[in-house]
Amino acid sequence: MLNVSSGFRKTTEAHPTVAGSKLKNNILFVSSGIPSLDYVVGGGLPTGGIFGVEEDVLGSYGRVLTKYFIAEGVVSNHHLFIASADHSPEETVKELPQPCVNPSNDRTSSNVNNEMKIAWRYESLGKVESSFDYESNFGHHFDLSKHIDVETVKKCRITYCDLRKCKNSNEDKSKHVFRNDLYYNLITKIENTLSNKEYDRDSNNKSILRISIHALGSPMWFSVDCDEEPLDCNAYGKDLIKFLYCLRRLIQDKNAVAFVTIPSHLFDDDHLMNRLLYSIDNAVRIESFSGSNKETNPVYSEYHGLFHLTKLSxxxxxxxxxxxxxxxxFKLKRKKFVIEKLHLPPELQDSSEREQDDITAIPKTCGGFRKKDIEF
Incomplete structure (x- = not known):
């Protein structure tokens, strides 16, 4: 008598992984270079997608994330395409953090052996963990205090695109969809780079291309063609959206991932920013405390800013x-950038009493009383 199984066996197509990547949901994922960032976005950055970073006001932390992304590609021997209209891509690779072993977890709670200064009934409760404890062999750890040597960078396959040196296209603008020549030049260079068969997902000799675009849509992009006829804001926003759609279409079937930083604080148009986020697969926003009231607020004294997840696809x-x-x-320490769970302190030790205890209650009747005179 035959034994017929009521179930079925799940079969998956074999996809050979590339160095510095892992297979998840039948797609290759690469590391951002920051283990805590890999965790909060679902285990890394998927190939065929665009990862957007809304920069902080000063743009300093956005550049740190970009350097991590490029440094991870250098260590993993991935191919790199670096573009910027604000800074020189060649200068950026000179400041990449150096890989290191997993640094010791120097959490702020150094006084582990000290007793908790709260009611005895809460001493038995477990401690609140701020870190995600994302431990895996995926990705690398980096030391921001040291830089990768020049010889190591020279061995990598890097395509630099300094948009400040790009000249206006002589081609008739009616033949392409962009009003701004910078977008047309950049998308053309990316298309030519992706034409290599090694970035195809069905290729036998697979490679991964990391595309880094810094400060997309900054005033440096807006200044092009100003000597001829200035760009209006409506056409400027359309170019941004068209570029992201074209970029997404180019890489969606490739072993490539785009890391794009956007100075969203310069866009005084919420509708435009929503359309830009619609064109991106995953996006985060960096809110820095620098120059804000939160910088001097003792509640946020342990952090340098807030980290918002604006889109997860x-x-x-x-x-x-x-x-x-x-x-x-997030915290920017001397050697690393860390994303943690936000935990506010239960009570600040600057004042011995609560502020509301000093408030005097003045009734409308004749017999007055003060709040501190009330006894229970």
């Missing part, structure tokens, strides 16, 4: 990944 899955906490903050 479901690529090759039914639902997107959701981290254990959406209240995130």
């Amino acid at each position: 479901a690529m090759h899955s039914l639902v997107p990944f959701v981290p254990s906490s959406l209240d995130l903050a």
Whole structure:
């Protein structure tokens, strides 16, 4: 008698992985260079997608994330395409952090052996963990205090695109969709780079291309063609949206991932920013405390800013990944950039009494009383 199984065996197509990548949901993922960032976005950056970073006001932390992304590509021997209209790409690679072993977890709670200064009934409760404890062999750790040597960078396959040196195209603008020649020049260079068969997903000799575009849509992009006829804001926003759509179409079937930083604080148009986020697969926003009232607020003294997840897409899955906490903050230490769960202190030790204890209650009747005179 035959034994017929009521179930079925799940078969998956074999996809050989590339160095510095992992297979998840039948798609290759690469590391951003920051383990905590890889965790909060679902285990890394998926190939065939665009990862957007809304920069902080000063743009300093956005550049740090970009350097991590490029440094991870150098160590993993991935191919790199670096473009910028604000800074020289050649100068950026000279400041890449150096890989290191997993640094010791120097958490702020150094006084582990000290007793908790709260009611005895809460001493038995477990401690609140701020870090995500994302431990895996995926990706590398880097030391921001040291830089990768020049010889190591020269061995990598890097395509530099300094948009400040790009000349206006002599081609009739009616033949392409962009009003701004910088977008047309950049998307053409990316298309020519992706024409290599090694970036195809069905290629036998696979390679991964990391595309880094810094400060997309900054005033340096807006200044082009000003000597002829200035660009209006409407055409400027259309160029941004068209560029992201074209970029997404070029890499969606390739072993390539785009890391794009956007100075969204310069856009005084919420509708435009929503359309830009619609064109991006995953996006985060950096809110720095520098120059704001939160910088001197003792509540946020342990952090340098807030880290917002503005968009998480479901690529090759039914639902997107959701981290254990959406209240995130970041620290820029001497050697590393860390994203942690935001935990506010239970009570500040600057004052011995609560502020509301000093408030005097003045009734409307004749017999007055003060709040501190009331006894229970």
